[in-house]
Amino acid sequence: MSRIFSGIQPSGELHIGNYLGAVQNWVRLQEGPDRSFFCVVDLHALTGNYDPADLRQRRHDMALTLLAAGLDPDRCTLFFQSAVRAHAELGWVFNTVTPLGDLERQVQFKDKSARQESVITGLLTYPVLQAADILLYRADRVPVGEDQVQHLELSRDIARKWNAKFRPEDSPYFPEPQALLTPVRRLMGLDGQAKMSKSLGNTIGLLEAPDDIWAKLRPAVTDPARVRKTDPGNPDVCNIYSMHKAFSPEPVQAEVRENCSGAKWGCIDCKKTLFTHMEETLVPIRTRAAQLQEKPGTVREIMVQGAERARAVAERTIGEVYDMMGLAH
Numbered sequence: 001m002s003r004i005f006s007g008i009q010p011s012g013e014l015h016i017g018n019y020l021g022a023v024q025n026w027v028r029l030q031e032g033p034d035r036s037f038f039c040v041v042d043l044h045a046l047t048g049n050y051d052p053a054d055l056r057q058r059r060h061d062m063a064l065t066l067l068a069a070g071l072d073p074d075r076c077t078l079f080f081q082s083a084v085r086a087h088a089e090l091g092w093v094f095n096t097v098t099p100l101g102d103l104e105r106q107v108q109f110k111d112k113s114a115r116q117e118s119v120i121t122g123l124l125t126y127p128v129l130q131a132a133d134i135l136l137y138r139a140d141r142v143p144v145g146e147d148q149v150q151h152l153e154l155s156r157d158i159a160r161k162w163n164a165k166f167r168p169e170d171s172p173y174f175p176e177p178q179a180l181l182t183p184v185r186r187l188m189g190l191d192g193q194a195k196m197s198k199s200l201g202n203t204i205g206l207l208e209a210p211d212d213i214w215a216k217l218r219p220a221v222t223d224p225a226r227v228r229k230t231d232p233g234n235p236d237v238c239n240i241y242s243m244h245k246a247f248s249p250e251p252v253q254a255e256v257r258e259n260c261s262g263a264k265w266g267c268i269d270c271k272k273t274l275f276t277h278m279e280e281t282l283v284p285i286r287t288r289a290a291q292l293q294e295k296p297g298t299v300r301e302i303m304v305q306g307a308e309r310a311r312a313v314a315e316r317t318i319g320e321v322y323d324m325m326g327l328a329h
């Protein structure tokens with residue numbers, strides 16, 4: 001059996017890009033035989049500019065949305081990173097085996113630090129904490145998007161370095177975690193220009209009201225070759241079609257393909273069909289969210305219990321690690 005771990009930043013409500021790119025996969029994985037841990041990484045969130053009151057709200061909203069999206073506390077362990085102190089402790093331990101050059105080479109660090117005048121250390125050591133998140137649970141599979149592949153490679157290097165230093169060669173303590181790439185392609189934003197992202201304002205929220213979703217979908221960018229209804233389109237370059245692939249059943253996808261390339265439907269017809277099928281996915285999510293919102297305290301309670309379960313595993317790991325490193329208590 002393997003152990004699954006993944007983390008998500010507390011950005012507030014999820015959008016459909018996050019859902020398709022990550023969370024839908026988590027919901028599937030929790031159904032499998034492997035033990036899974038899903039973590040709202042609020043310590044990682046401290047590396048960006050933020051307001052404490054706002055962060056408090058965003059982490060709560062993220063937890064609520066993850067539960068609404070289908071994470072089930074009976075099938076997985078969902079918790080806030082900061083509730084399990086051992087994340088920070090193992091992060092420190094890993095800082096002592098990680099070469100500076102490996103961190104400076106991370107593409108995400110280079111991108112983010114290039115945009116700042118004064119670069120905080122936490123941005124550099126961000127992937128060390130990420131390795132600690134995963135290895136604290138000795139997880140060997142990590143469902144993530146493409147953008148995290150380099151961080152996962154670093155997690156494997158860290159595991160290997162720590163094992164080499166503190167374990168005999170034939171019995172490594174930490175596994176080398178592998179990325180489990182999410183099958184769905186990344187969704188483009190409604191502008192069809194860039195990846196769907198909250199900071200670009202081109203998203204559809206997972207809990208957004210149907211009228212608001214339609215108001216965004218109606219003017220959304222399609223294949224630019226379709227100026228008039230009689231112009232045949234190419235579904236493969238159309239962002240609306242990529243959403244059909246995520247939300248509509250296969251026969252509907254085939255129908256869309258035929259009516260678009262045969263110039264039988266206008267883009268608006270295609271969008272109406274998409275909207276109908278999106279609603280099939282989104283209605284139950286919205287309903288669960290409303291139920292959770294009605295009972296204040298439920299989300300908090302679930303997160304407290306999740307942290308307790310996570311802590312039981314984490315405490316054991318950090319205890320064993322300290323022992324092996326000469327810090328027995």
Ligand code: TRP
Nearest residue numbers: 005006007008009041130133142
């Ligand atoms: N860095 C990840 C992201 O930005 C979030 C994350 C933190 C994570 N710790 C993790 C993902 C551990 C997987 C495993 O998406």
